Amino acid sequence: MDEYDIIVVGGGSGSQVATAAAERGLEAAVIERGPLGGACITRGCIPSKALIHRADVLEEIRRAPEFGITAELEDVDYGEITSSIHDTVYEKAENQESSLEESESLTLYRGEGRFVDERTLEVDSNDRDADSVEIRGETVVLAVGGRPMVPPIDGLEDVDFLTSDDALFLDDQPDSLVIVGGGYIGAELGYFFGALGTEVTMIGRSETLVPREDDDVSEVVTDSLERYCDIYAGYEAESVEERHAGVGITAEPSDGDDSDVGGEAPIELEADALLLATGRRPNTDTLSLEATGVETDDSEYVVVDDRLETTCDDVWALGDIVGEQPFKHAADYETQIVTANVLDDAEREVDYGAMPHAIFTSPQVASVGRTEGELEEVGTEYESATVPFDAAPLGMILEADDGFVKVLARPDGEILGCHIVGPQASTLIQEVVVAMESGSGTVEDVTDPVHVHPALSEVVYAAFDELSSSEYSTAPDWSDVGR
Incomplete structure (x- = not known):
């Protein structure tokens, strides 16, 4: 039986823990049955957003006459759209696999892993002609992700x-x-x-x-x-x-x-x-966790503490099987926490207070922190301000009529949440995330820095300026211009 300092079950974000361990000269292994990179690369974020980008381009062409531009949409080659995206994302997955295989002190097992005991895993190879193997790790990281949920519908x-x-x-x-x-x-x-x-x-x-x-x-x-x-x-x-x-x-x-x-x-x-x-469900049912002391909740998510260690010593978990924040960027953040705790005994704890997310519809959506309903449910005292996108000159030019920025803050200025609907929302939210995470976390952390004019970031500034305690506001009101 081969033994390793660390075994990661899952070839997505969690594989970075094994890579970091291998770079320090530790013996590491990664078990993955599917494409490397996790669901994000081949079955989630990347291909879906690539498709949505094509939809955005189509919408721009359709709207062209509104801006005095004559444009004609002759055809959509659907097969070419999907095949080109498929080739791109799977090439990335293959490159990631090659990178892992070339890494010193790291062994990649292509198959499905399940526990035999708390430190031993049996790997059923993807190669049907190959026998299963057992490997043992001093530390095990669970990062097997999730899969689409199929509801109980008759027929x-x-x-x-x-x-x-x-x-x-x-x-x-x-x-x-x-x-x-x-x-x-x-x-x-x-x-x-x-x-x-x-x-x-x-x-x-x-x-x-x-x-x-x-x-x-x-x-x-x-x-x-x-x-x-x-x-x-x-x-x-x-x-x-x-x-x-x-x-x-x-x-x-x-x-x-x-x-x-x-x-x-x-x-x-x-x-x-x-x-x-x-929705999606965690892949915990593939791990034979009954052979370990790892506990799951009623929804089959792995129970972890604030350091992301499971109920079994030196078995850690991250990503979709934890279920706290089902986003790729959250899994990458959790990977940083686990890496620090496993390799450096850093005792770092997760903090999801400034964890953003986005929805790539038209218009885009981006949010961080609490919603107004959540604050009202727990009785938190707050103030709110909502401004339309045409509060910024560029928002007015883009005719983002249904867009807005909504800010929620305590009376003392602490940012509790921000919700953006409109063009580039997924990018605009980031300055709020930085303010909540790296600054003092107040409204002034957004209003004090100078914002580029004319840029969409001015609509974020305008919303926060509504709640600012500063008497020196420089946010002009553009909402009635041209009406």
Whole structure:
């Protein structure tokens, strides 16, 4: 049996822990059955955002006449879009695999690993002709990620359906598509397919799409996606069946009665294809954790302490199987914490207070900190300010009519949250993150620095300036210009 100083189960963000260990001369191993780089590279963030970029380009062309530019959209080569993105992301995964294989003091096992005991793992090789092997580690890091959740819908076992893993690389664009799920994955894919011309219908259980966002954000996203999709918010898919033209879906009000939220009667839908975007579940069930002292919660996420150590000594966990923040950048942050604690005994603890996230719909969404609803639920005293994008000259020029920046802060100026809807929201949020993480975390950390004029960052400044205690405001009001 081969023995290692550290074994990482999962070839995504967690593999960086093994790489760091190998660079220090420790013997490290990585176990991964699929493409290297984790879901983000080949089944998530990168290919989905590449698709959405194509949708954004299409929307720019369609809007060109609004700006006095004559442009014609002749054709969309859907197969070329998906194949080129596929080749790009899988090339990146192959390069990452080569990098790991070339690393000294690091061994890559291509297969699925499961525990035999708290320190020993059996690896079933991807090569069917190869025998399984057992390896042992002084330290083990669990980073096996997650996979799409398949809900219990009657008849689902008898019909073909897509998940977010499948929908990214279709050879042919469906003429019509029903998406079950109103979270950020469903919203992004609904925008993509709708912008490319697919007839999209979305079914979401909550009253609005992306219900975990601030209420004002959810309302804008729901309204904006109605430009691309037919939306049935407050409904839940109950049954599906195969039909000659594709698949039939029956959905009922999600609250089970005739309230205004869901409507008065079930709905019957039909489409060429069905896409399930109902969330993700952790891959903990692949690890045989019953052979260890590693505990999981009721949702099968691994239980960890503030240092990301599990209930088993020197077994650590990060990423989607922890379930705290299901984002690639969160997994990278957790990787830094685990690396410091495992290699340097740093006793670092995670702090998600300034963990941002974004949704790449049109318009974009970006958020950090608490929502207004969360603050009201726990009785936190706060002040808020919301300004439209045309509070900044460039926002007015871009005609970002449905965009806004919303700031939530304590009366003493401590930033509690910020929510941005509009062009480049995923970039604009970063100065707020830096203020919350690196500065004193107050409104003045955003308003004191000089902002470029004219740039979209001025709309962030304008929102924070509304709550600033400074008597020397320099934020002009552009909202009525040209009206």
